[in-house]
Amino acid sequence: MKKTGILIEMENSRVKETTLGMITLAARADADLYALVLDGVDDPACDILAQYGITKIVDLGLSSAPEIRLNPAVRAEAVTQAAQKLQLDVIFGLSSADGKDLIPRVAALLDVPLVMDCLDVDLKKNIARTSQYSGKVLADIQLSGDLLIFGIRPNAVQPVLSPAQAKKIKMASDSASLPGFALVSWDDGDRGQASLAEADIIIAGGRGLKNSDNFSLLFDCAKKMHAAVGASRVAVDEGWVPYAFQVGQTGEKVSPQVYIACGISGSIQHFAGMKTARMIIAVNKDENAAIMANCDYHVQGDLFEILTELIRQL
Template sequence: MEKVGILIEFKDDKIKKTNYGVITLARQQGCELYALVLNGNAAACKEQLQQYGIKKIIDIASKEGPLQWHPVKWARAVVAAMDHFGINTLCGLTSAQGKELLPRIAADLDAPLVMDCTDVVLNERAAKKSQFSGKTVATIKVNGNHFIFGIRPNAIEKQPDPCEAEVIPFQTTVDKEALVVKEIKLQTHTGIDLTEADIIISGGRGMQKPENFAILFECAQVIGAAVGASRAAVDAGWAPHSMQVGQTGATVSPKVYIACGISGSVQHFAGMKTAGLIVAVNTDPEANITKNCDYYIVADLFEIVPILSRQLKLVVGENQLT
């Protein structure tokens, strides 16, 4: 049975739920799974990981204890663990952290890497990913001694498969590195991570001014959604670049994507076309987005969104009562 390492990601010490899709993908192909945890939370996430069929959790640490975030040291530690446990295939998320770590690991091992995979057939060493701004789907075959895949967050539906996991400590030596992490700086804003969110509400040119994003935030808060923006809105200075969805922003795959006042350029679709359900609210019935969505509403977003917030509050309230 092929050993596959799953690089587990956390956000504020909580396991990201998008990890479960990556685990599901590898588990359903009959691989022996090793969850790799670097931040000292291996024991704390045992309960959650074993719900998804993880039997081995590798608690990677140095002599001094858990590893502080450092992209080079973390990449080296993963390589050391792969080497020690004889793991030749590694799967992770194509998140900001994955984009830092997976290519460093691949470069270290001189191994092939496919990022932003929407599917992987591990025994065929083949991955599917979009190319050319989402206009094509490429099947990429990899050859080598190690294989690394970054999975698009939310691209694979998670399926539980409970079992009992053991935590295996693994101590690695950490060398001094040329690259130094000086600080992790939190910008003011936003709450839920776009790539993690099940629901995203995005605003475009139709938002008209920065203050108007407040109605999207209000609606998002009711249902735990993230708020995104189109390039037009970001370029106009109405929203920060960290909220941008599309070619030069985040690539997202939520269950529901609600586009408000977004025309739906090719570049925007490149960032959200793998969403489960796309809903468009636009005053222009001819807008490109109405031609490639699941549901569209030809109406003023400033009328629809506040009503949606109010009705959602009622629904969420009822859910909590029952």
């Protein structure tokens, strides 16, 4: 039975939904599931982890001081030490903003193979499925080694209950202060919305929005639908919204339940970031736009009229 460590991401003391999906993916194999928790875990969170199949909850007990807790080198060292002490065979983490910072550091410290942005992982064969060449092909990458690390795309797997009994283990790390690396300041980077990669619903705008003021239509819709707002690269390059909103080959890769593309033509590079959405809805005035042939539903017409009506209906 493989010992699989899962890097747990929390938000306001709650285990993120995307983390639960990652646990479900690991639970598909015959694995012993260790939750690796860096930011403290209370009893309700422990119960949730157990409901999804975690058998050991490892509290890595980082100091609550932000300059230590948020230091990526300290976090990576704590996970590295836990992986060695627990003799893990596999580590799963999310390919989220935090995961992209943490997981490659852990792989480098341990000098072990890593695949990021996995859509699926077969732990029996150690094969990771990833999207390559702007989503034109799916590649199955087989890893070998004593310890393998996989970064899982948020929302790639829907969480499924798999109740287990979980034991809590406290494991202090020796990484409280690493010489030569200090975090001197940090910025929460509040974008006024939930993380794009983790949103269940995304409503995105492109060149068709025409200017930054018109993005308020998307924000109004998003608020009513509990959605996040995304954008094409054109909208970002024009300065209408920050880069953090960009979806696509050179932006965020997302797998929401629903992706609503407004005034976006559906270039290959945009599709590379959202083609794994479970439902794609296009709003476009051009019936020949590429996105109209590559979506589940489309509404042909002027997006300003359609979004105004949508807001009214919502």
